[in-house]
Amino acid sequence: MTPRHQRPLGRRKLLVALGGAVVAAPAVAALAPHALAETDSDSDTGTAAPKAAGALPLTIVNSTGSFGNADVHVYIVGNQDGRQVRVTPDGTVAPVALSDNGADGFTDYAISLAGSGETTLSLPYLSGRIYVSLGEKLKFKVVADGNGDAALQYPAGWVSSDPNYGVLHDCAEFTYNASGMFCNTTMVDMFSVPLAIRLTGAKDQTTGTVRPGGRAAVFEAVRQVEEFAPLVVDDRRVIAPGHGLDAGLFPKDYLAPYIDEVWSTYTGKDLTVTTNAGAFTGRVRGDRLTFDGPAQVSFAKPSTRDVLFCDGALAAPNDGTTGPVAAVVGAGFNRSTLLSSAAQPTTDPASFYGTALTNHYSKAVHAVTEDGKAYGFAFDDVADFASYVQDTAPTGIRLTLTAF
Known part of the structure; x- marks a missing residue:
């Protein structure tokens, strides 16, 4: 399938x-x-x-x-x-x-x-x-x-x-x-x-x-991470970090060090993203992560908000090329797998959320x-x-x- x-x-x-x-x-x-x-x-x-x-x-x-x-x-x-x-x-x-x-x-x-x-x-x-x-x-x-x-x-x-x-x-x-x-x-x-x-x-x-x-385990896991703890609203709900960011409850630059490291890493080596359209090979050129392959697609460096909402610089148009690549890159950022594997998407859940800077809400x-x-x-x-x-x-x- x-x-x-x-x-x-x-x-x-x-x-x-x-x-x-x-x-x-x-x-x-x-x-x-x-x-x-x-x-x-x-x-x-x-x-x-x-x-x-x-x-x-x-x-x-x-x-x-x-x-x-x-x-x-x-x-x-x-x-x-x-x-x-x-x-x-x-x-x-x-x-x-x-x-x-x-x-x-x-x-x-x-x-x-x-x-x-x-x-x-x-x-x-x-x-x-x-x-x-x-x-x-x-x-x-x-x-x-x-x-x-x-x-x-x-x-x-x-x-x-x-x-x-x-x-x-x-x-x-x-x-x-x-x-x-x-x-x-x-x-x-x-x-x-x-x-x-x-x-x-x-x-x-x-x-x-x-x-x-x-x-209860979700509420407790989110409370254990300092930056994520304000997302817990009593015993009613846990708010996703993107909405927390918009409400001033979550740091707007939380993922910035990880994003910067991804940009630095792929200035010197290739990142491969495989989608139904084929394999795309990308490097950071100038200030954009640019992929060649079935089509050329590129992305500006995303913000923490872009990553959490999978939008902005990581928006996925319905074009069969940029959209699927954006989805894979966005998932890699949220699951913090982009530095551990230069071939995306990764499929082993044991490799997801393994870094300190990650989407601890999704992990929970x-x-x-x-x-x-x-x-x-x-x-x-x-x-x-x-x-x-x-x-x-x-x-x-x-x-x-x-x-x-």
């Missing part, structure tokens, strides 16, 4: 699809890439993929052990045919509307769980997120975007002024269409509620499961999942280490809130 990081990167972000230019641009900008993967054909054979059929059973399982079903609220929001929509409790799609805002200025799109046991819902074709909140409901607000169209403000749990900052919540991401179900858990923005996905169909796949005690979330997979940063799909599964003939999806 072709590694996912070698496939087209064209829909790594859901910002435009969800109309994220409204409030929570940060919330939607960092959605994990595979929620909108190209899926019209089988990437290995080039043949048409089986077609999914209609509404998909979605089962929500509350195994928190800390909250009863009455205290768990579910929200299914996203985009369908260019419109921002939400799913009603009966499984129908409703466009978001300004009139949905209540007297308090917020919508109530919550779907309640059954009184006990599992809750089965119906999931229509949609690209978006399944949010869960515990103890309190989330405050979604419909506003008018720049074109005057109704758009939804998403929770931004890393922003202290956000109305949902005090609410315990998290989400999973998906695209479900005629080509199948493509879904993942995500820690790209933050980690709060342990979630696991089981996708059945042509195969039976599970990902994202946090081992017993894993949630990977360490607690049963399959070692997580979305700790936007290019965590490089070498297939993201908590992502897909099925072109799905029969059901289960989202489990696992034990705290």
Whole structure:
């Protein structure tokens, strides 16, 4: 099977699809890439993929052990045919509307769980997120975007002024269409509620499961690193370092010594990056890391923020060349493997996060999942280490809130 990081990167972000230019641009900008993967054909054979059929059973399982079903609220929001929509409790799609805002200025799109046991819902074709909140409901607000169209403000749990900052919540991401179900858990923005996905169909796949005690282990591991400790918000969540940087909680030059050393190292020797387009050989020329190969691509020296968000100097356009190389280089920076190996991507997780200057947040979330997979940063799909599964003939999806 072709590694996912070698496939087209064209829909790594859901910002435009969800109309994220409204409030929570940060919330939607960092959605994990595979929620909108190209899926019209089988990437290995080039043949048409089986077609999914209609509404998909979605089962929500509350195994928190800390909250009863009455205290768990579910929200299914996203985009369908260019419109921002939400799913009603009966499984129908409703466009978001300004009139949905209540007297308090917020919508109530919550779907309640059954009184006990599992809750089965119906999931229509949609690209978006399944949010869960515990103890309190989330405050979604419909506003008018720049074109005057109704758009939804998403929770931004890393922003202290956000109305949902005090609410315990998290989400999973998906695209479900005629080509199948493509879904993942995500820690790209933050980690709060342990979630696991089981996708059945042509195969039976599970990902994202946090081992017993894993949630507490993440909080503790992040607290142990001085620069990362401010990212822990009580017992509610751990904020991803990029958002922490923007909030003044994380040093903006944290990775600068490592970035400088990479630039210095590859001034005198080659860095090879292999993607689906072929092998690219790069050196620092002037102030840019320039690769020759199937095409010439180059990158300015990134900032710490560029690395953490996999953006800016490491932005990945949908061009089949610069994008895939940016993804591999971005992953190498986050996993701190660029100095230990001049051939990228590296595929041995034992070699990841081995330096003092590394993405300790991503290291912590990977360490607690049963399959070692997580979305700790936007290019965590490089070498297939993201908590992502897909099925072109799905029969059901289960989202489990696992034990705290």
